[in-house]
């Protein structure tokens with residue numbers, strides 16, 4: 001019955017769009033879900049990978065063995081998770097799987113206790129076990145607040161599949177073949193703390209974290225604290241001392257070959273003209289720690305809230321945000337002149353209050369609603385716009401302003417492949433939107449993290 005076999009085009013990558021591959025078939029691969037052939041994988045099936053929220057993926061596959069590429073129905077898979085031993089009772093938050101709208105699902109669960117004996121994870125499609133279900137995770141399976149630090153950092157790195165080489169980290173440390181802590185002790189307060197007041201001095205000793213604030217503007221140390229504490233619970237940290245800059249801007253602008261040379265300051269945002277060593281932003285670490293609890297927008301949840309399917313998204317570029325950079329105001333002006341291409345609005349005035357009368361204030365809108373639009377404009381705020389990773393996980397096409405600022409993962413991205421670059425002065429934005437509009441295809445970039 002050849003005519004019953006659905007057409008199963010491969011996902012349309014951006015390069016097809018760039019080659020001008022016109023309109024690709026929107027209908028993906030469909031058909032009945034095969035429980036045996038469907039796939040289940042991810043770190044949440046491994047006992048030893050302790051995360052605030054454990055997660056794994058499910059891919060619906062049809063009877064012919066083809067991946068299903070559009071949603072087979074939000075309730076296609078049912079997941080049950082409980083302690084392996086009936087004698088152990090552990091509270092586990094197990095929400096419904098997130099439908100990623102492309103035939104795949106993301107399952108998240110948060111444990112509120114550790115399972116000594118282990119966990120059993122069952123995945124069903126209409127009461128039939130899916131793939132290798134039931135999955136047995138042999139204990140101990142720890143929760144986020146465990147006292148379970150692995151003594152050997154290398155084992156911990158292997159367990160968590162940490163890459164042996166991270167280009168950004170190697171590059172960031174290259175100017176610092178050796179570090180003079182005495183010089184830092186003397187110079188950091190004077191050079192970086194007095195003017196900006198946003199430096200925190202950390203010391204880890206016997207896996208205990210100590211710190212002192214250098215300056216008045218160090219409230220954001222709550223984010224570096226919680227991140228370091230989470231790490232220390234899971235892996236025994238070496239005795240170490242360092243300085244984190246919890247302000248917006250990178251601080252060390254001396255060149256690698258300057259005399260005296262630069263110092264290894266740790267920051268959340270890097271720039272091409274500074275030497276700061278970059279951590280994942282507090283936005284990402286906090287939302288990761290609070291997933292399924294205090295936050296709605298995090299790297300996992302976003303994947304199930306990417307709005308209507310591509311064909312049903314509004315054919316406009318979209319922007320909402322504060323007035324933290326001149327180009328954002330310019331976006332609003334462009335939007336007023338070209339409403340068919342761009343819907344941009346400022347939701348709060350602080351830096352350019354005098355412009356509110358002229359440009360107006362747009363009501364706040366939930367982040368998930370951004371994905372009702374096909375194109376997302378990413379423009380810097382005071383530094384890099386920390387929404388960028390979340391925008392990249394939606395299935396809209398991201399148009400990114402050229403910028404000297406970066407977060408820890410940007411060096412893994414390629415302009416034209418992962419996003420469409422636009423000039424810093426936004427001069428080519430409207431042309432790029434027009435260009436994208438004539439090429440109709442959907443894009444997903446879900447493999448960045």
Ligand SMILES: *[C@@H]1O[C@H](CO)[C@@H](O)[C@H](O)[C@H]1NC(C)=O
Nearest residue numbers: 010011039059066067068104
């Ligand atoms: C099917 O989906 C899985 C999971 O997303 C992927 O690894 C695999 O490459 C896909 N197979 C094909 C033939 O596209």
Ligand SMILES: *[C@@H]1O[C@H](CO)[C@@H](O)[C@H](O)[C@H]1NC(C)=O
Nearest residue numbers: 026027308309310311312313
């Ligand atoms: C678009 O929306 C309409 C109306 O809600 C719906 O019937 C249709 O299935 C949607 N199309 C796609 C491709 O999701």
